[in-house]
Amino acid sequence: MGQPWDNAWDRIKACERRTLTELFAADGDRVGKLSARLEWGDEDEPIGALFDWSKTHLDDALLDAFEALAEARDFAGKRAALLAGERVNVTEDRAAEHTAQRGTGADASVEEADALHQRMHILVDAIHRGTFGEIRHLIHIGIGGSALGPKLAIDALRREGSLVDVHVVSNIDGLALEDAFERCNPAETLIAVASKTFTTIETMTNAASALDWLKQHGIADPYGRVVALTANPDKAVEWGVDETRVLPFPETVGGRYSLWSSIGFPIALGLGWHVFEDMLRGARAVDAHFAGTEGRANLPLRAAFADRYYANVGGCQTRGVFAYDERLRLFPDYLQQLEMESNGKRVTADGAPVSGSTAPITWGGVGTDAQHAVFQLLHQGTVEAPLDFIASVTSGDTLDPAHHRILLMNCFAQGAALMAGQKSEDPARAYPGDRPSATILCDDINAATLGALIAFHEHRTFANAVLMGINPFDQFGVELGKAIANKIDAGGARFDASTEALIAAADLSQS
Template sequence: MATSRNGAWEKLAGLPRPTLAELFAADPARVEKLSARLQVGEGGVLFDWSKTHLSDELIAAFEELAEASDFAEMRRRLFAGEVVNPTENRAAEHTALRGVGKETSVEEAGALLARMRLLVDAIHEGALGEVRHLIHIGIGGSALGPALAVDALARDLALADVHVVSNIDGVALEAAFSACDPATTLIAVASKTFTTIETMTNAASALKWLADNGVADPLGRVIALTAYPEKAVEWGVDETRILPFAESVGGRYSLWSSIGFPVALAIGFEDFAAMLDGAAAMDEHFRDAQGRANLPLLAAFADQYYTRLRGCQTRAVFCYDERLRLLPDYLQQLEMESNGKSVTAAGDPVDFPTAPITWGGVGTDAQHAVFQLLHQGTNLVPVDFIASIAPGDDLDPAHHRILLMNCFAQGAALMAGRASADGARNYPGDRPSATILCDDLDPATLGALIAFHEHRTFANAVLMGINPFDQFGVELGKDIARQIEKGGADFDPSTAALLAAAGLD
C-alpha cells in the first residue's frame, strides 16, 4: 500500500536525529554519497550536501514523501507544458525558453529569441546609432534577473553600460540619468502586462529626460519587453522594437526570455545563449535524475527537513564571490514569492511552515557582520555557501586563496564548533551548511546555478503540495495604494494619520 503524504511526514518526524559528527563517523562514504558534480559547458559545478543532517534513512523517507506527493507526475507536467498553476489555469514554461519542454513551446521560444538576437546584433552594428548606455526599467522579476546577470557577467569589457532601475523612488532613476549620456542611451521597458504602475511611471520620466536633453524622438530609443505587445504599440513603441515573450512565463522565471535583453546587449548574444545552455543542462538533469540523485530534489529534502522538522524560519545564502553579490536578492523573490503560501494547491489551509525567509550576503564581509549569530546564536540557520575555484580578478592570487579558505573554514567551523568552559567562547557546532563550488563563474555556470534554484523551489512546492507559480500576496498592498490614489477610502486610524502627515489625505 502506498504511503500517504501525512504518513510520510509522520515517519520522517519519528526518525532519529544524529549530529553531523555522528553521521560522518558512521559513514566513511558520506561525502561521496551526498556530493555530485554536474558538467556545465566547458566546466562544472560541485554540489556538496554532506554537512547537512540528511542520512540514508531520512533520504529514503523523503523519497517516499516525493512519491506520495506525486513528484514524478508534477515534474512531467512542468516539462510537458501542462497546467501546474491551478489557481490561474496556466502552465509554467520557463524551461522551454532554454530548449527543454513541449516541442511547440520550444519552437515558439526559439523564434522569439531569434528575433531578440536580430535586434541585439543590429544595435551592436549601429542600426540605432551610437549606443553606449542602456537604462533597463522593470520591477520584481523583470529587474532582479537582469541585474544579477549583468553584474555577474558584464564587469569586464561590457558591450553596453547597463543600469537596472526598479524602484519608483525617483532617486534611483536620477542616479541612472547621471551616469548616462542621453544621446547614446537606450531605454528598455520591461513589463509583462505593460501596465505595471512603477515601471510605466519610471518609463514616462525616462522619455521626458531624453526629450529634455535634446533627443528628437524619445520613443525611437525605447525597446519594449512584454507578453502583451499590443499594449506597447498603444504606448507608442514601434513594433520592430518590441520583443515579446510567452504569457506562460512568470515574472520571476523570465530572465531567459526577452527580459534578458539587457544581458544579451551587455555581454553579446552568444554568451547569453551560453547562459541558456547552462540552464538547459540543469533542466535535463532535473527532468531525468531520480530520487536522491536529483540535485534540486535532494536540496529540497534538506530544506524541508530544516523548515518543517527542525523549525528553522530562515535560510542563509553567502556567495564567496563579489560577482554573485545580487544572488541572495534574486533568490529572495524566487523562493519567498513562489512558496510563501498559506493554502495548498487545492485551496486548503496549510498547518505547517512553508517557505523560510531567504537572506544572505557576500563573504568575507558577512563574516564580520552576521556570522556571530550563525555560530553562537540561539537560532538554527541552514547556510548555503557558493564559490568559484577560478577568481574573477587579475590581482595577486592571495586574494582568492584567502577568500576560498574563509569559505571552507566557515562551513567546517559551523559543523565542528569548539567546546569551552567559558560560555562566551563556546561554539556548539552541529550547524548545517551546503556548498556549491563552481569551476568558474561563466555564463553557462550562472545559468545552471539559477536553474538549480528554480527547480529546487519547484521541488519544495511539490513536497508541500502548494502552488509555487501564483503570487496573489503582492496584490493587496497595490490595491490599497490605488484606493489612496483615488481618495475617499476609510483606513485605520494609524494609516489615516500617516496619510495626513504626508499630505496624502
C-alpha cells in the same frame, strides 16, 4: 483518514536526529553519498560544480523517507507536467513554461521560444551595427523578476567586457532613475521597458519619466529610443512603441522565471548575444539532470529534502545564502524573490490550509564581509539557520593569488566551524556546533555557470513546492498592498487610525 504524504511525514519526523559529527563518524562514504558534480560545459571546455550536502542532517533513513514523500506527492508526475507545458499553475489556469525558453519543454513552445529569441537577436545585432546611431547606454526599467535577473547577470558577468553600459532601474523612488540619468548621455541612450502586462505602475511611471528626460535633452523622437519587453505587445504598441521594437514573451512565463525570455535583452545587448546563449546552455544542462534523474540523486530534489527537513522538522524560519565571490553578490537578492514569492503561501494548490511550514525567509550576503557582521549569531546565537555557501575554484581577479586563497579558506572554514563547534570552559567562548550548511563549489563563474545556478534554484523551488503541495507559480500576496495604494491615490477611502495619520503627515491628499 490521512493522505499518503501524512504517513511519509510521520516517518520523517520519527527519524532519529544524530549530530553531524556522529553522522560522519558512522559512515565513511558520507561525502560520496551526499556530494556530486554537475557539468554544463562542452567537450572543449568542461565546466561544472560540486554540490555538497554532506554537512546537512540528511542520512539514509531520512532520504528513504523523503523519497517516499516525493512519491506520495507524485513528484515525478508533476515534474513531467511542468516540463510538458501542462497546466501546472492551477490558480491562474496556465502552464509555467520558463524551461521552454532554454530548449526544455513542449515542442511547440520550444519552437516559439526559438523564434522569439531570433527576433531579439536580430534587434540586438541591429543596435550593435549602429542602426539606431551610436548607442553606448541602456536604461533597463522593470521591477521584480523583470529587473532582478538582468541586474544579477550584468553585475556578475560585466567584468568579461561590455558592449553597452546597462543601468537597471526598478525602484519608483526617483533617486534611482536620476542616478541612471547622471551616468548616461541621452543622445547615446536606449530605454528598455520590461513589464509582463505593460501596466505595472512603478515601471510605467519610471518609463514616462525616462521619456521626459529624453525630450528635455533634445531627442526629437523619444519613443523611437524605446524597446518593450512584454507578454502584452498590443499594450506596448498602444503606449507608443513601434512593433518592430516590441520583444514579446509568452504569458506562460512568470516574471521571476522570465530571465530566459526577452527579459534577457539587456544581457544580450550589454554583454553580447553569446553570453545570453551561454546562460541558456548552462540552464539547459541542469534541466536535463532534473528531468532525467530520480530520487536522492536528483540534486535540486535532494536540496529540497534538506530544506523541508529544517523548515518542517527543525522549525527553522530562515535560510542563509552566502556567496564567497564578489561576482555573485546579488545572488541572495535574486533568490529572495524566486523562493519567497514562489513558496511563501499558506494554502495548498487545492485551496486547503497547509500543514506545517512553507518557505523560510531567504537572506544572505557576501563572504568575507558577512563574517564580520552576521556570523556571530550563526555560530553562537540561539537561532538555527541552515546555510548555503557558493564559491568558485577560479578567481575573477588578476591580483596576488593570496586574495582568492584566503577567500576560499574562509568559506570552507565557516562550514567546518559551524559543524564542529568548539568546547570551552568559558561559556562566552563556547560554540555549540552541529549547525548545518551546504556548499556549491563552482569551477568558475561564467555565463554558463550563472545560468546553471539559477536553473538549479528554480528546480529546487519547484521541488519544495511539490513536497508541500502548493502552487509556486502565482503571487497574489503581491497584489494586496498595490490595491490599497491605489485606494490611497484615489482618495475617499478610510483606513486605520495609524495609516490615516501617516497619509495626513505626508500630505498625500494634496499630492
